Amino acid sequence: MNTQRNLRSDLYSAFYQTDTSEVIEFVQWLAAAYDILEPVKILDIGCGTGRMLREFGTMGWETVGMEPDPDYITQALLVAEEFKNVTVLPEGFAGIHGTEEFNIIAAINGPFSYLVKIEDRIDTLRRMFQALKPGGLLFLDLANFLWILNNFKDRTARTATRDGKTINLVVHHFANFHNCIFTSEELFFWDDPEEGQVRINETHNFGIISLHELLYFLETQGFTKIQTYNSYKARKNEKVTGSRLMISAKKPN
Structure with a gap:
């Protein structure tokens, strides 16, 4: 694993x-379908460690990434250093x-799911x-x-390999139906030859947001040509x- 500073992003x-x-490829298709013309300025909100910043930067799009997590943004800033057309905040x-700054957001x-309060979702839109x-x-x-709750699993487990180590x-998962909040409690653990078993805990709270709620809020804000998809393979x-x-x-012309 990397230094402690970058452990969470790893x-x-x-x-x-x-x-x-x-x-x-999906974002490029969307841009064409919505008649977004070059030059493009895109906001990648909740950009995490910057995986998409590199893609947008390579395409030549003027790219702004926003990320509040101090560990994730450390990695995103490293990506931004590779490009003159990428900025991270x-x-x-x-x-x-x-106001009227971006062609694409x-x-x-x-990241939108982290807005657990309805008023914050409305304000963000x-x-x-x-x-x-x-x-x-x-x-x-x-x-x-709603699909996840219908196919609910209270526990999931998987492994990954990072820097030659097997990470578990x-x-x-927990659902607070009264407040419409879905909580994921994550436990990462692996064996380190010097430290023994290392354990990292993370808790994430997400707003349980329905499609109909989101459609209503989008239409209320003035958005048009609203379309939905199931995966990045959709066209x-x-x-x-x-x-x-x-x-x-x-946003209407």
């Missing part, structure tokens, strides 16, 4: 970073202040609408917790049927 990368090629959704791999240029594209990728991850509007809730919308 664990995130080991278990939650997937192949970016499908994502970037230590901000979350509340840091979106611009994308929240990839679930308002900020996003304001920050988009006329004709701009919003894309949200989040967990479909056990996750316990047309789809009925949501699986574990992902992916949605795109346009």
Whole structure:
């Protein structure tokens, strides 16, 4: 594993970073479908360790990444140093202040789900609408917790390899139906030749957000051409049927 400073970002990368090629091809398809013209300026909100920043930067898009987690942003800043067209800010959704600044705003791999209060979700969509240029594209990728609850597993376990070490991850899930919050308690553990067994605990709280709620909030803010998808393989509007809730919308011209 890496230094203690980067330990959490290493664990995130080991278990939650997937192949970016499908994502970037989907985003490129979305941009064309919504008539987004070059030059493109994109906000990657909740950019994590910066896996998509490198893709957008390589494409030549002017890219702004926002990430509030101090460990994840350390890695994202290293990515930004590779490009003149990539900037990273230590901000979350509340840091979106611009007016008609971006052609695309994308929240990839679930950051919108961390907004557990309805008023924060509404405020964030308002900020996003304001920050988009006329004709701009919003894309949200989040967990479909209604599907997850219908296929509920209170415990999951898996392994990954990082720097030659086998890392175990056990996750316990809990649902607070009164407050519509889904909680994941993660335990990472592995054997270290010097320290013995190392254990790291993480707790994440997510808002249980339904498609109908999100559609209502998007329409109320003024978004149009709202479409939904099940995966990054999609190339047309789809009925949501699986574990992902992916949605795109346009700010009118």
